[in-house]
Amino acid sequence: MAEFIAYLIAGIATGAIYALAAIGFTLVWQTSQTINFAQGEFVMLPAVLILLAVKLFGLPLWAGGLIGIAVFLLVFGAGFKLVVVDPMIKHGVLPLAIATMALSIIMKEGAKDGFSAEAQSFPSLVPTDMINILGAAISLQHVAIIVVAFAAIGLLQWFVGGTRLGRQMQATAQNPTVARILGIPVERMVLLTFLLNAALAVVASLLISPIYLAKFSNGETIGLFAFIAAIVGGFNQIRGALVGGLLIGVADSLAAAYVSTQYRMAVPLILLVAIILIKPEGLMGRKEERRV
Amino acid sequence: MSAPALESTAAATRSAARRIDGALITLLIGAAILWFAPTGMGRYGTYVLSLWLVMSIGVMGLNLTLGYAGQSSLAQAGFMGLGAYTTAILTTKWGVSWYAAFGLSGLLTFFVGILLGFPALRVRTHYLAFVTLAFSTLVWLLLRNEQWLTGGAFGIPNIDRPQFFGIKLFGALEFHRFVVAVTLVLSLVLWWLVRSPWGRAFTALRENPVRAASLGVDTRAYTLLAFAIGSAYGGFSGSLFAPLVEFIDPSPFTLSQSLFLLLMVVAGGSGYFFGPFVGALLGVVLPEWLRFAGSLYLIIFATIVLALLIICPQGVSGLIERCWAALGRRFGRKAGGTP
Numbered sequence: 330m331a332e333f334i335a336y337l338i339a340g341i342a343t344g345a346i347y348a349l350a351a352i353g354f355t356l357v358w359q360t361s362q363t364i365n366f367a368q369g370e371f372v373m374l375p376a377v378l379i380l381l382a383v384k385l386f387g388l389p390l391w392a393g394g395l396i397g398i399a400v401f402l403l404v405f406g407a408g409f410k411l412v413v414v415d416p417m418i419k420h421g422v423l424p425l426a427i428a429t430m431a432l433s434i435i436m437k438e439g440a441k442d443g444f445s446a447e448a449q450s451f452p453s454l455v456p457t458d459m460i461n462i463l464g465a466a467i468s469l470q471h472v473a474i475i476v477v478a479f480a481a482i483g484l485l486q487w488f489v490g491g492t493r494l495g496r497q498m499q500a501t502a503q504n505p506t507v508a509r510i511l512g513i514p515v516e517r518m519v520l521l522t523f524l525l526n527a528a529l530a531v532v533a534s535l536l537i538s539p540i541y542l543a544k545f546s547n548g549e550t551i552g553l554f555a556f557i558a559a560i561v562g563g564f565n566q567i568r569g570a571l572v573g574g575l576l577i578g579v580a581d582s583l584a585a586a587y588v589s590t591q592y593r594m595a596v597p598l599i600l601l602v603a604i605i606l607i608k609p610e611g612l613m614g615r616k617e618e619r620r621v
Numbered sequence: 622m623s624a625p626a627l628e629s630t631a632a633a634t635r636s637a638a639r640r641i642d643g644a645l646i647t648l649l650i651g652a653a654i655l656w657f658a659p660t661g662m663g664r665y666g667t668y669v670l671s672l673w674l675v676m677s678i679g680v681m682g683l684n685l686t687l688g689y690a691g692q693s694s695l696a697q698a699g700f701m702g703l704g705a706y707t708t709a710i711l712t713t714k715w716g717v718s719w720y721a722a723f724g725l726s727g728l729l730t731f732f733v734g735i736l737l738g739f740p741a742l743r744v745r746t747h748y749l750a751f752v753t754l755a756f757s758t759l760v761w762l763l764l765r766n767e768q769w770l771t772g773g774a775f776g777i778p779n780i781d782r783p784q785f786f787g788i789k790l791f792g793a794l795e796f797h798r799f800v801v802a803v804t805l806v807l808s809l810v811l812w813w814l815v816r817s818p819w820g821r822a823f824t825a826l827r828e829n830p831v832r833a834a835s836l837g838v839d840t841r842a843y844t845l846l847a848f849a850i851g852s853a854y855g856g857f858s859g860s861l862f863a864p865l866v867e868f869i870d871p872s873p874f875t876l877s878q879s880l881f882l883l884l885m886v887v888a889g890g891s892g893y894f895f896g897p898f899v900g901a902l903l904g905v906v907l908p909e910w911l912r913f914a915g916s917l918y919l920i921i922f923a924t925i926v927l928a929l930l931i932i933c934p935q936g937v938s939g940l941i942e943r944c945w946a947a948l949g950r951r952f953g954r955k956a957g958g959t960p
Contacts, residue, residue: 364747366880416931422747423693427887428930430880434923437877442916549876553758560751591766598755605748606740 334465336586337579342471344578345478346372349533350555351562351570352482353526358564359502360522363414364426367433369552370440371530373545375401376451376538377440390452398531406527410520433548440545453539474536481532482571485525489567498522550594554581557601563614572613576600644812644894651898652805659797667793668865669909673898674804675861676905680885680897681811682854687883688892689815690847691827693750696737697882699757700730700852702764702874704859709777709869710770719783723860730856734849742841742848749848757876764871776870780863800861807857814850815894823847827892881919884926890938899937 354368365371379397383390413432417425455473459466489495500508501518509515533551541547554577562573577597584596604611655674659667683697704726711717711725741752764771771777782790783799790796814820822843825833834840863869881904889900903925908918933940 364750413927413931417934420930420934423687423691424887424930424934426693426747426750427883428927431884431923431927431930434877434880434884435920435927438916438920438923442920553754553876556751556754560748592762595759595762598759601755602740602752605752609743609748 331463331465332586334463335467336582338465338467338471338475340579340582341575342474342478342578343537343582344558344575345475345482346533346537346574347551347554347558347577348571348574349478349481349529349536350551351558351574352485352567353529354555354559355564355567355570356502356522357526358559360498360519361410361414361418362422362425363418364422364429365526366426366429366552367436367548368530368555369548369550370433370436371405371527371548372533372537372551372555373543373548374405374436374440375531375534376543377444377545380449380451380543381444401531402524402527405530406524407520409527410523414523433552437545437548444545446545448542448544451538451543454535457539470540477532477536481529482567485529486567494521554578554597557597560611561600561604563611566613569611569613573611576612645809647895648805648808648812652801655801656798659794664793667797669906671793671797671800671865673901673906674800675858675865676882676885677898677901678804678807678861679855679858680882680889680901680904681808682851682858683882684851684886684889684891684893684897685811685815685823685854686848686851687886688890688896689820689823689827690844690851691830692742692844692848693747693883694753694848694851695750695876695879695883696753696757696760697852697855698874698876698878699753699760700734700855701859701862702760702871703730703733704856705863705869705874706764706771706777706859707856708860709780709863712864713777713780719781719860719864723857726856726860727853728856730859731849731853734852735845737852738845738848742844753879754876757874757879761871761875764874771871774870776868777863778868780867780869782864782867796865800865803857803861807854811854812894819843819846824892884923887934888922888926888929888936890936890940893936893938896936896938903937 350368350372353371354365357363357365375397378401379390379394382388382396382400383393386393386396388396409432413428414425417428453470455469458469460469460472461467487495489499497508497513498518498521500511500513501515502522505515508518537547537551555574558573558577559570560573561576562571563569577600580596580600581593585593588596608614655670659670662670679697679701682700683694686692686694707726707729708719708722711722712719717725737752737756738749741749765773767773768775782796784790785799788795790799815823822833822838825836825838826840826843826847830840859874862873885900885904886897887900888903889896889898904922908914908922911918911921914921929936929940933943935942
């Protein structure tokens with residue numbers, strides 16, 4: 330039982346990371362029809378940039394952190410939208426999705442050649458001690474991940490539902506034409522979504538890198554599981570991405586413990602196929618109407 | 622429908638027919654050139670040429686899925702892996718002839734394509750991308766973990782090259798000519814397929830699925846068929862790849878390789894018959910010439926594709942077509958209606 334609780338907590342912690350990535354993915358999809366195949370690399374890169382800033386300029390960690398995060402938000406929040414998405418969106422969903430695949434290769438190989446092919450340790454923001462809950466040894470890092478990730482998601486929910494700006498963003502996502510008629514600055518709202526996506530990626534990166542280390546190939550698994558989380562939960566809302574992320578995280582953790590370490594990755598994949606077969610709109614999703 | 626519209630459709634059909642006949646001639650001439658090309662190129666140069674053709678087959682299949690049916694498959698490397706391992710296991714462990722293994726590889730990947738595509742296409746377009754994404758990871762896991770069958774990370778060594786009516790095709794040049802012949806046959810099949818009413822239905826799907834459906838095209842069946850045939854070409858490509866490299870392990874069949882193949886389709890020009898050859902040239906042959914770039918080549922290639930997508934989504938083939946049209950206009954000839 331104690332063991333089970335430990336695996337469960339670890340699963341919820343990684344699941345919360347997947348949820349952060351999946352939520353960003355969903356936001357960007359909603360407002361600009363971008364299927365971002367580089368989402369995993371978005372989570373991998375901030376930690377790499379921070380370490381790079383520290384190494385290149387010999388800065389203390391906090392200063393390197395600020396520079397790394399600022400550069401990331403600028404390039405992969407605003408720059409991604411202005412340089413890749415804006416000129417591509419008129420060609421349709423598919424070419425844009427392929428463009429993000431090209432971007433993911435550039436980011437991954439860039440991190441490998443420009444930073445390091447080896448995994449680098451990333452400092453943890455909380456002590457790495459274990460604490461004892463109900464007889465289960467639980468890593469303080471996992472608890473911190475869960476707390477921070479849920480706080481971030483809660484904040485986002487409040488922003489989207491409770492503030493004027495957030496509701497304008499939601500209106501833009503649901504119906505850009507009407508939003509524009511109502512005087513909402515649609516372009517600025519879309520930009521805001523991309524910045525939010527990048528910010529979520531930064532949070533996820535800061536949380537996961539102390540455990541998984543900063544490595545160029547980290548994005549593959551995170552990206553894959555974030556997609557699966559978004560689809561399993563329901564493509565069109567924050568709540569769905571959260572549920573999907575947690576479900577995938579827990580399934581992955583329990584599968585590694587009780588099924589097979591070699592095939593742990595297969596369990597979320599099978600979950601994905603099952604959802605597509607049984608409830609294609611996702612667990613929390615609504616049916617989308619076909620547009621002619 | 623008004624008369625000018627009718628006229629222009631007829632003109633378009635005529636010019637399309639001419640272009641496709643041109644495609645046939647180009648295919649035959651290209652095959653003849655490639656048959657003799659490797660003389661004096663050495664073993665390695667010949668190998669690169671063969672590799673180019675083998676990859677082109679896989680990219681051709683993906684082009685059918687992406688360029689003609691408008692679906693993205695992220696598992697083409699996975700299908701190549703299935704084909705390569707099927708061929709390797711059948712020929713090395715069970716002594717099956719390469720020809721039978723080749724056919725079986727194609728059949729297997731065709732049916733796996735149907736199995737994957739059927740549930741995915743029930744829903745909506747991009748779901749095929751996600752299902753194939755999951756599939757390519759599953760294939761890779763299987764190849765790596767099922768040591769008793771696939772040799773795991775150690776792979777399968779000593780894959781024999783096939784014979785042709787008793788002639789052993791073990792040398793680089795002989796095998797290259799064999800690859801040229803197989804590529805020609807597979808290209809001809811595809812050429813015929815794209816020209817046939819089936820192929821026209823594929824294109825109708827890409828241009829406007831709803832309209833195609835209202836014209837009585839069974840969109841789901843055709844999309845599924847295009848994807849399954851495309852996957853079978855992946856299997857064929859893998860089946861040639863195994864004897865070409867003579868040793869296979871899971872590393873060339875990863876998800877990133879699938880993405881790379883997709884980028885090759887786009888770089889060459891998706892929906893263009895010769896796009897895959899151009900794309901594979903950029904993705905496979907060019908890095909061999911640009912050896913000094915090393916691992917940076919992948920970044921360069923991806924950047925080129927990104928730039929192409931932003932500037933000219935029709936890829937290199939589209940660029941050539943544009944230049945051709947512009948030249949035609951400049952010299953006062955009629956430029957076949959291209960904008």
